Each structure stands twice: as structure tokens, then as C-alpha cells.
Amino acid sequence: MSALKKIADSAYKAGENKQAIEFYTRAIYHPPIAETLSIEEKRVILANVQTLHQTSYKETVSPESGRASEDVQLRVSPEADDGKLKEELARGLNLRKGSKQMEKALLVRAVLNRGIIILDTDRECFPYHPLAVRGRDYDYEGDVTHFNWPISGEPITEETPISVLFSFITPFLNDPTKPGQNQNFAGTTPFTDTYAIGMFLDSWIMSFSIARLNLRENEGHQAWLNEAINIEFEERTKVFLITKNGRLLEIPRKTRAGDIYKGAKWPRTKEDGPLAFKDHITIERVNPDLVDGVAFDSGSSINLYIVPTVKVKKFQRHGGRRYV
Numbered sequence: 001m002s003a004l005k006k007i008a009d010s011a012y013k014a015g016e017n018k019q020a021i022e023f024y025t026r027a028i029y030h031p032p033i034a035e036t037l038s039i040e041e042k043r044v045i046l047a048n049v050q051t052l053h054q055t056s057y058k059e060t061v062s063p064e065s066g067r068a069s070e071d072v073q074l075r076v077s078p079e080a081d082d083g084k085l086k087e088e089l090a091r092g093l094n095l096r097k098g099s100k101q102m103e104k105a106l107l108v109r110a111v112l113n114r115g116i117i118i119l120d121t122d123r124e125c126f127p128y129h130p131l132a133v134r135g136r137d138y139d140y141e142g143d144v145t146h147f148n149w150p151i152s153g154e155p156i157t158e159e160t161p162i163s164v165l166f167s168f169i170t171p172f173l174n175d176p177t178k179p180g181q182n183q184n185f186a187g188t189t190p191f192t193d194t195y196a197i198g199m200f201l202d203s204w205i206m207s208f209s210i211a212r213l214n215l216r217e218n219e220g221h222q223a224w225l226n227e228a229i230n231i232e233f234e235e236r237t238k239v240f241l242i243t244k245n246g247r248l249l250e251i252p253r254k255t256r257a258g259d260i261y262k263g264a265k266w267p268r269t270k271e272d273g274p275l276a277f278k279d280h281i282t283i284e285r286v287n288p289d290l291v292d293g294v295a296f297d298s299g300s301s302i303n304l305y306i307v308p309t310v311k312v313k314k315f316q317r318h319g320g321r322r323y324v
Contacts, residue, residue: 128300169304240280
């Protein structure tokens with residue numbers, strides 16, 4: 001029996017649900033440990049985690065704040081679908097080291113550890129867009145959230161650095177490659193935790209224009225470029241993130257990807273400090289302690305919206321939702 005499982009069992013018996021969830025989860029998903037567990041031990045873990053899933057949220061809410069701890073919110077959100085959790089855990093019990101299934105399980109853990117939300121409906125397809133998985137007509141170019149290559153010979157773990165796919169969307173600028181379709185101009189790129197979003201925006205338009213020289217034959221291209229080039233000037237545009245539960249956060253260009261995940265998560269602890277970004281939605285929330293933060297769109301990318309400064313109020317009027 002692994003040391004982690006022993007610790008988890010002790011915490012489970014003592015009613016320390018938060019610790020039990022943490023160590024049971026590690027035992028299931030960490031390859032060296034998972035391989036040492038017998039089928040019977042795995043079945044016990046599954047049963048215990050299912051029980052904790054049903055009870056831990058209420059038992060770990062702080063009487064002072066009425067809020068659950070961050071770790072429990074991530075793993076045992078009251079919005080979680082019990083059936084999907086059972087199905088996911090059951091699949092994870094017999095994963096083999098080095099398998100695609102194990103790599104995906106570790107990638108999910110790495111993402112959740114950063115405070116990024118994957119909706120239950122998107123877990124099956126993650127990190128791909130559902131239409132790409134189902135063979136529908138979808139413009140898929142190959143970029144997805146992925147583990148960076150580890151040092152040669154080292155196994156992939158949930159601690160291995162990852163690159164998360166970001167989509168940059170311009171709600172007030174049409175895509176010049178699709179005339180007449182009224183489709184927003186957008187671009188995607190994977191970001192590591194330390195990558196600042198401004199590093200992409202500062203050269204995005206010129207790089208696109210150079211790569212698509214054929215567009216210069218289009219009569220409207222110069223007019224489009226004159227408008228689009230504003231994106232490369234920080235004082236002429238603002239960057240927004242729409243969180244899972246509708247916060248409209250203004251993200252400075254110098255912000256690194258890892259700081260976006262940390263700064264946008266909700267509720268906040270004393271260690272987290274206040275919300276790191278300005279929220280342009282000021283109306284009072286019915287449930288202010290509802291778990292919130294950065295979430296994948298369709299399980300594939302994190303969307304950021306590039307809005308001209310002169311049109312921020314128009315974008316803000318509908319919380320950005322009209323332009324999603």
C-alpha cells in the first residue's frame with residue numbers, strides 16, 4: 001500500500017476531508033503510485049472519493065466567511081456532476097504509465113492546479129474543440145493546450161510545465177480572409193505561465209499581414225490594416241477576459257498568463273488578496289461566493305477580447321456576451 005493512500009485513509013477516518021481528497025487524488029493520478037495499487041485498493045479509493053464528493057463541500061465551508069477553501073472548490077464544486085466524476089475516476093483507476101489517457105489525466109490535473117476551470121461538458125473532448133473531435137466542419141490548425149517537452153528521460157507529471165492555448169478575438173474587426181461573413185478577426189497561440197500577453201499583441205497584425213501578402217490585392221485590405229494596426233498600440237485598445245460566471249476583467253498587456261489564472265480566480269483567500277483585475281461589471285451578485293475564474297471555451301482555448309478604447313462602453317454594456 002502506498003504512503004499517500006495510508007495518509008489519505010487516516011485523513012478520511014479522522015474526518016479531514018480536504019486532506020483525504022488531496023491525497024486520494026494524487027494516489028490515483030500519479031503514475032509511479034497508481035501502478036503499485038491493487039485493483040481492490042483502487043476500488044476503495046473510488047468509493048471513498050465518491051463519498052467525500054457528496055459531503056466535503058458543506059463540511060469545509062468556513063463559518064466566518066461562508067466560503068469553501070480553494071482546493072475543495074476545485075475538486076468538489078457544488079456544480080460538479082456526480083455521474084461525470086464517477087466516470088472520470090473509474091477511467092483513471094486503470095491508466096497505464098505513458099498512455100495517452102494517463103497524459104490527459106495529468107494535463108487535466110495540471111490545468112486545475114493553476115485554477116483554470118474545465119466545464120464538465122467539455123472534459124471528454126479537452127484539450128480539443130468538440131467539433132474537431134466529432135469531425136464537424138471546424139477550422140482546426142493543430143494548436144492545443146499541451147505539456148512542454150520535459151527534460152530528456154524524465155516522465156511527464158502534473159508538475160511538468162504546460163502551454164495553454166489562448167484565443168485573441170476582436171469583436172469590432174472583421175476577418176479579412178472571410179469577406180462578407182461578418183466573422184471576427186481572431187488568432188490563437190499557446191502561452192506558458194511566464195509569457196506576457198502583450199508579447200503576442202505587439203506584433204500580431206504586422207505578422208499576419210506579412211504572412212498573407214495575397215490580401216494586398218484586395219481593395220479593402222489597406223483600410224482594414226489601418227484599423228487593425230491599432231491593436232498593436234496599448235493606448236488605443238484594452239484587453240478583456242470574461243470569466244466563467246460573467247465577470248468582465250480588464251487585463252493589462254504586461255500580465256503573464258500564470259498571473260491571469262491566479263488573479264482571476266474567485267473566491268479569494270487572505271493569501272490571494274483582492275481580485276487582481278478591474279471588473280467592469282459592477283452590479284451586485286446574487287451569489288458572490290460562487291466559484292469563478294478563467295475557463296476554457298468549449299474545452300479548447302481561453303478567450304481574450306481586444307476592444308478599441310473608444311468602444312469599451314459599448315462592449316461593457318452587455319458584459320461582452322453579445323460579442324462572444
